[in-house]
Amino acid sequence: MTTHKKLDRSGALSWVDHNRIYLIFVVALLVMTAFAPKFFNVFNLTTISKTAAMNACVAIGFTIVMICGHLDLSIGTVITLAGVVGLGLKKYVGYEISVPLALCSGALVGLVNGLLVTKVKISSFIVTLGTMTILQGLIYQITGGNSIALSTPDAFSVADFLGHRLIPLVTPRVLITLVLVLLFQFLLSSTRWGRNFYMVGGNKSTAWLGGIEADRQIVVAFVLSGLLAATGGVFFAMESSAATRNMGDNSLMYVLSATIIGGTAMSGGKGGVFRSFVAILALEIIYDGIILFGLGNEVKIFLAGFILAVVVLYEAYASYRHDRVVGQRSELLAELSAAGRGNRSTDAASSRG
């Protein structure tokens, strides 16, 4: 009986652990719907989905890199670079050419990151930190510290198109993000190519024994990270009709937090694109509610930090628990302990007798 209870408890904990991001999302949605003024209406929910779109797009690639056991700190500057390239070149070649060029610039940065990590064997933290700094300087040189804005009717019509509601909650920019999230979730969970990322992140030696070219997989992950960060950045800039020198600066910490909260392990081998997407939405719901309550930015920072701290602490505890029971069979242990108690009571009875 006790064994069953323990197993039930462990199963429930495991279920909560596995679905924690969905629970956070639902709780955040319910709390804000119940208490935040003017929260639950189509306009506001669309605002949330629009705001989440850029970082959700960026989080796809970032999650893949983290699943491989690496970090990409350059995503913020890639967002800015893509915005600057996409809008800066528009007046010369039009969006038809400037947008693909912006995406290529992101992919190129990812390629450089990936090659340095795999071929030169430098830590991804150091490589992407360096890329980030170099890109910041490059962007400053290109723009002279200025923003790039387009005030032409055609630029405004593109901006209006990207921001208009197709169906409730979904604008074209949100739709692009949704398609990408679902596509990469499918690829990662249902194709060998996608599952190889988990294999590489989980155990590189096993991946090698399984015939996976780990280095190539890591390079692809970085290229995807750059490409998707650029996608998020360029479409955001197009909808704003402006690319500012620091438009991606706040994305790194935000995406990193969301990816961890979403359950992607920093050590690699675990996580999911859809989970990161839900985490971005959950954070956005919380931030949106905070603004609607009229609370200050400090509350937002505090709550984001608090949620992240709770998740990290929980991860640490889960890891400790896992290490303790690894290789053990809980039901067998429970039976042995019950048997041990039985023997002790028999011994006690015979000694009394």
Add this chain to the structure above:
Amino acid sequence: MKKAASIVAFVAMAGICACGAFGQALSAQQKANLEASLKVDTSVLKSADNQSLIVLSSQKKVIPARPADPDALAETDPLHWYDMEYAGWNAKKVNIPQSPADGAIGKKIILIVHGDHPWTTACTLGAMKVAQACSIKLKVLSPNWDLAVQNQMIDQAINEKPDAICLIPLDAKAAVQQARKINDAGIPLFLFNTLTQADAMNYCVAWTGPDDFGQQRKLARVWADEMQKRNPGAKELDVAYVQHAPGGSPYFARCWGPMSELSGYAKTVKTVAKEAPGFDADKATQVVSDWLTRFGPGLKGIFAADDSAQAIGIFEAFKKAGRTDIVVCAAGNSKQGMDLVKEGKLFAITYQTAEGDGALTIKTAADWFNGKAIEPVRYLPQKIITKANVDSFYPPQW
């Protein structure tokens, strides 16, 4: 049948009369609200430095003719900055809502600032003082310097359908799309503090704030005069600029404003360096120390975009290098800046009332609700603070 028709006609007439009476009552209520709103006297309000909270500039801004292509002119030509300096004056207003002219009392305004900073706190305080005096419901939002968050806040503000939105755009150029969005929603927009790209002005009722170019030009003249006084007969006076954060109008106004002014006023002044180290005293120290090494005793003046952290950093570098001869001027009037002026380190700063800035935008919105004519641009007064008059500006606002 006739009886039924008579009853229907009677009911209809009664309904029309009732509606008319109700409409008249509402109109009377609005009229009373307007009368009460017009009686509110905001001239008695004071800012923390004991100055009048709301004072409009008495100087008439002279608007020159726009050059055919300002960008084609050199950056040291004052007219190169025409579209930024005179933004709003020649605006072609689009879809601006009509004033309800039913009084400011009871109206709801959402004020979106640019980010958290002591200046912003003082600015918000000024806005609150006027809102309280006018019985306006004020909600303040801060995106903490994040454009995506500011865009989100604009969407949320539109969703709340306030009577007006007051906005400090985070970026002069990104402001155009933000202003368009608010304008499309039919909500009256009042831009303030930072100048925007000229196109954004088409979509707002009015812009209020400091004439940043104007006051930096004024400060530049005082600065140049002092440098010439301290270095009589000098054929060249090397100067450097510690710039504001790139993106917003102060970045341009507080560097190219004085630079372009002095290209005509003091030709001996030569710019040798300019850099934007942000608002970190340590970084400013590093930048200025580097300049002191590179330019040596030839460096005669530094113009800083910020009189607090940047100014502290500058004087730290001077202390390390043992220099006391460099004339430093800075924009703003923070406590640190005023203390440095009082100590005789900073030669001059501009009076830029943070509380007045926030107050003026709410006052302008209130005037609009009260049906008053609103100029497209309303400037705060320009004053220069030196050791001679600094005491009259204490205690500082931030």
